[in-house]
Amino acid sequence: MFGGQEGLRRIMEQETRKPRNLGETMVRFSAYFKPYWPLLLLALVLVIASTWAQVVTQELVGQVVDCYLVPTSGGEQASFPGAPAAVDQSTPATNCWLAEGVQPVGLSHTVITALFKLGDFTGPAGNVDGMTDAGRIAGIGRLVLIVTALFSLGSILTGLTFFTMSWAGQHVLRALRVDVFQHLHRLSLSYYGEHEAGDLMSRITNDAETIQQALSFALVNVLSGILLLFWIGYNMLSLNLALGLVSLVAVPLMGLATVWFSSQARRAFRKTRREMGSVNAELQESIAAVREVQAFNRAEENIENFRITNAANRDANIRAVAFTSALAPTLEALGYLAVATVTVVGGLALLGNVSLFGTTLSLGLIIVFLGYVQRFNQPIQQIAVLWTNVQNAIAGGERMFSLLDEEVAIYDAPGAQAMPKIAGQVAFSNVFAAYKKDQSVLNGVSFTAQPGQTVAIVGPTGAGKTTLINLIPRFYDVTEGAVLIDGLDVRYVQMESLRRQIGIVLQDNFLFSATILENIRYGRPDASDEEVIAAARLAHADTFIERLPQSYQTVLGERGGGLSQGQRQLLAIARAALSNPRILILDEATSSVDTRTERLIQEALEELLRGRTSFVIAHRLSTIRNADVVLVLDQGQIVESGRHEELLARKGFYYNLYMSQFRAKDESRISPEASGGDGRILGRLAEA
Numbered sequence: 001m002f003g004g005q006e007g008l009r010r011i012m013e014q015e016t017r018k019p020r021n022l023g024e025t026m027v028r029f030s031a032y033f034k035p036y037w038p039l040l041l042l043a044l045v046l047v048i049a050s051t052w053a054q055v056v057t058q059e060l061v062g063q064v065v066d067c068y069l070v071p072t073s074g075g076e077q078a079s080f081p082g083a084p085a086a087v088d089q090s091t092p093a094t095n096c097w098l099a100e101g102v103q104p105v106g107l108s109h110t111v112i113t114a115l116f117k118l119g120d121f122t123g124p125a126g127n128v129d130g131m132t133d134a135g136r137i138a139g140i141g142r143l144v145l146i147v148t149a150l151f152s153l154g155s156i157l158t159g160l161t162f163f164t165m166s167w168a169g170q171h172v173l174r175a176l177r178v179d180v181f182q183h184l185h186r187l188s189l190s191y192y193g194e195h196e197a198g199d200l201m202s203r204i205t206n207d208a209e210t211i212q213q214a215l216s217f218a219l220v221n222v223l224s225g226i227l228l229l230f231w232i233g234y235n236m237l238s239l240n241l242a243l244g245l246v247s248l249v250a251v252p253l254m255g256l257a258t259v260w261f262s263s264q265a266r267r268a269f270r271k272t273r274r275e276m277g278s279v280n281a282e283l284q285e286s287i288a289a290v291r292e293v294q295a296f297n298r299a300e301e302n303i304e305n306f307r308i309t310n311a312a313n314r315d316a317n318i319r320a321v322a323f324t325s326a327l328a329p330t331l332e333a334l335g336y337l338a339v340a341t342v343t344v345v346g347g348l349a350l351l352g353n354v355s356l357f358g359t360t361l362s363l364g365l366i367i368v369f370l371g372y373v374q375r376f377n378q379p380i381q382q383i384a385v386l387w388t389n390v391q392n393a394i395a396g397g398e399r400m401f402s403l404l405d406e407e408v409a410i411y412d413a414p415g416a417q418a419m420p421k422i423a424g425q426v427a428f429s430n431v432f433a434a435y436k437k438d439q440s441v442l443n444g445v446s447f448t449a450q451p452g453q454t455v456a457i458v459g460p461t462g463a464g465k466t467t468l469i470n471l472i473p474r475f476y477d478v479t480e481g482a483v484l485i486d487g488l489d490v491r492y493v494q495m496e497s498l499r500r501q502i503g504i505v506l507q508d509n510f511l512f513s514a515t516i517l518e519n520i521r522y523g524r525p526d527a528s529d530e531e532v533i534a535a536a537r538l539a540h541a542d543t544f545i546e547r548l549p550q551s552y553q554t555v556l557g558e559r560g561g562g563l564s565q566g567q568r569q570l571l572a573i574a575r576a577a578l579s580n581p582r583i584l585i586l587d588e589a590t591s592s593v594d595t596r597t598e599r600l601i602q603e604a605l606e607e608l609l610r611g612r613t614s615f616v617i618a619h620r621l622s623t624i625r626n627a628d629v630v631l632v633l634d635q636g637q638i639v640e641s642g643r644h645e646e647l648l649a650r651k652g653f654y655y656n657l658y659m660s661q662f663r664a665k666d667e668s669r670i671s672p673e674a675s676g677g678d679g680r681i682l683g684r685l686a687e688a
Contacts, residue, residue, distance in 0.1 A: 066364030169215030207396030214393030424451030503581030
């Protein structure tokens with residue numbers, strides 16, 4: 001049922017997560033299922049029909065016995081040897097409701113009777129002497145056909161149920177994933193600064209997978225199991241109250257055993273996960289520190305520690321598997337106990353020709369009860385084990401909905417206008433900015449950059465350089481003041497039209513697992529191949545690209561795997577150049593690259609900066625020297641501004657920063673021959 005012992009183990013290993021607000025979560029799920037309510041209704045009908053087929057087939061087995069194999073006549077067990085003569089009974093003396101002259105009671109009996117007598121087939125006689133051997137064989141053959149048809153119908157309906165729920169569930173999951181993915185793209189960078197990417201990935205993948213499992217099989221199995229339990233219980237109590245109560249005596253024990261073993265197994269599996277984590281940590285540490293281990297002769301101690309940790313993991317797994325393995329045999333044993341109870345009580349009553357609570361007892365009825373009792377342990381185990389999946393699915397849905405409830409901090413203001421073509425003037429007017437309340441990062445920053453100017457931004461770590469450039473494309477909003485581009489407050493223009501005209505080249509540029517052509521084209525998907533190649537040529541990236549086996553069609557590894565840091569930087573410059581931005585934001589890379597690549601990057605940046613309003617978090621002295629304005633930030637404020645030579649002449653904060661950076665390197669002088677005469681790096685200012 002669960003893919004054997006290993007399948008049961010995998011289900012038991014799952015951590016149970018209970019939803020905090022079941023009602024609200026189910027209401028939100030219902031909104032996603034609303035377009036598919038006909039399919040849900042169909043699935044419910046199919047579950048009811050397949051469960052009915054399972055229940056009624058057992059009754060038909062009893063009819064084979066009571067109507068044809070061991071039929072009764074009057075109050076006498078005519079064909080059952082050893083039965084004494086019966087006393088006069090006021091109740092019907094036969095349990096064969098297919099017999100001629102017996103009025104079927106209930107919808108199930110009516111439907112089966114109609115199928116059985118289809119084509120004017122004559123039902124069994126009400127007495128032993130009224131049937132021939134040929135009539136018995138024909139009747140048994142027809143009942144066997146009906147039972148076979150019902151088994152086949154039940155299997156088909158069950159398959160259709162799973163398909164229907166899976167189809168609806170997949171469409172619901174698709175819509176939910178798309179909504180979450182779209183919402184994640186609307187959230188501001190501040191949200192991603194406070195939440196781990198791994199947790200977000202888990203919500204979209206793991207939680208969605210949990211919901212998929214529940215919708216695909218767990219929910220259907222739990223629903224059909226509950227329905228089957230109640231239906232079988234109702235049938236047994238309706239057929240014979242006394243024998244029904246006797247038959248159900250083991251059910252509470254089955255339920256208690258299932259709950260206890262399941263809880264113990266999950267507790268044990270939680271411990272195995274902790275122990276497995278210890279094993280992995282010990283293993284990783286020993287391998288990573290193998291040089292130190294060997295240098296200090298600690299191999300034997302490490303092996304002993306690992307042996308102890310591994311033994312603890314082994315013991316925890318054995319305990320967990322013991323509980324998992326014991327569940328099915330325990331339920332089976334309790335099922336046998338119920339079978340034995342029904343056999344003893346029913347057999348004694350049958351041999352004594354006793355009517356229990358005024359109901360005729362027959363061999364066929366006892367066989368029906370035995371069949372029902374044997375079916376009880378499966379749905380009980382099914383419900384107990386798979387209910388965890390359902391709980392986890394609801395909790396997973398709750399986590400995904402909590403993502404959708406995250407407030408979008410940066411959005412287009414009502415009536416926001418499209419940003420006209422940018423000329424390039426950027427003004428900060430008394431700007432304050434904070435990532436958290438009462439923790440200001442920028443404090444009253446004001447300056448104006450004219451179109452085409454290059455503004456170098458320098459300062460110690462934590463001065464607010466990155467925050468400043470993040471306000472221009474409106475990755476964050478100011479808490480006070482305003483950022484103006486060509487006189488327009490960026491908060492009141494459409495973000496898409498604003499960001500389309502801003503190019504960004506960061507220190508650590510993200511390259512996608514796609515071709516080089518597609519990576520360069522990322523910011524402008526409609527660009528032709530010729531335009532992409534021209535951008536690569538401008539960035540001086542064409543030389544190394546053309547040396548690759550497939551040139552521009554070379555597929556990059558994850559995050560540009562296979563390329564050097566300098567080559568990734570050149571591709572990022574080409575990508576920015578292709579989008580032809582009016583404003584350029586550049587966070588210069590601090591990573592060391594070879595001399596030739598460094599020269600290519602510098603030349604590419606000079607080409608890219610030309611004619612554009614540019615903001616550069618500067619780490620290269622050449623960039624600072626060539627900048628029209630140098631903004632010196634400290635503790636969220638502009639403490640100095642001007643050209644490089646002017647700031648040095650003032651011998652203020654910038655002078656001290658400059659001297660502290662280069663004094664140890666004796667100004668890091670590099671000859672024109674070594675630098676290629678291109679103003680190569682003499683050193684770096686304090687890192688951003």
